[in-house]
Amino acid sequence: SVQSGDRLVSINKKKIKPEEYSADGAMVYMRSCLEDDGVLNVTTEDPHGQDILINVTVIKPRPAMSYEDLGLVVWNWPFLCVKEIKDDSIFQHTALKETDQIAAINDIDCQKMREKAFAKCVRELPTEITITVIRRKHRYTGSFT
DSSP: OOOTTOEEEEETTEEOOTTTOOHHHHHHHHHHHHHHHSEEEEEEEOTTOSSEEEEEEEEOSSTTOOHHHHTEEEEESSSEEEEEEOTTOTTTTSSOOTTOEEEEETTEEOTTOOHHHHHHHHHHSOSEEEEEEEEOBOTTTOOBO
């Protein structure tokens, strides 16, 4: 989740400069992205932190979509992580990357969740899915891989 002091980096892969939007203006732009594109991809950073949190929101085109239909494969390594994003996935054009650690889905803590529980959770969500992931900063290079 976004914390006080975090900096907005991008909305739907559009880089945001600090002077470009006020907080209210950014919220208006986020709502319009979600309504127009059906996807909301917000990236923030903590300028003083080591890792980043990314929230990705998608709308299921069909509420009855199964976990397999979404095209997102997760596994425990040792935490619940993104293993694969298939080419036809609704997550394909989001900020999710393989090896991202899944922290939450619709504010449900995934810290101790296994793959089957995640699949069940995704199936039971009606339309909107928000996944919060932790992207670890590489300890030697300082980059995010």
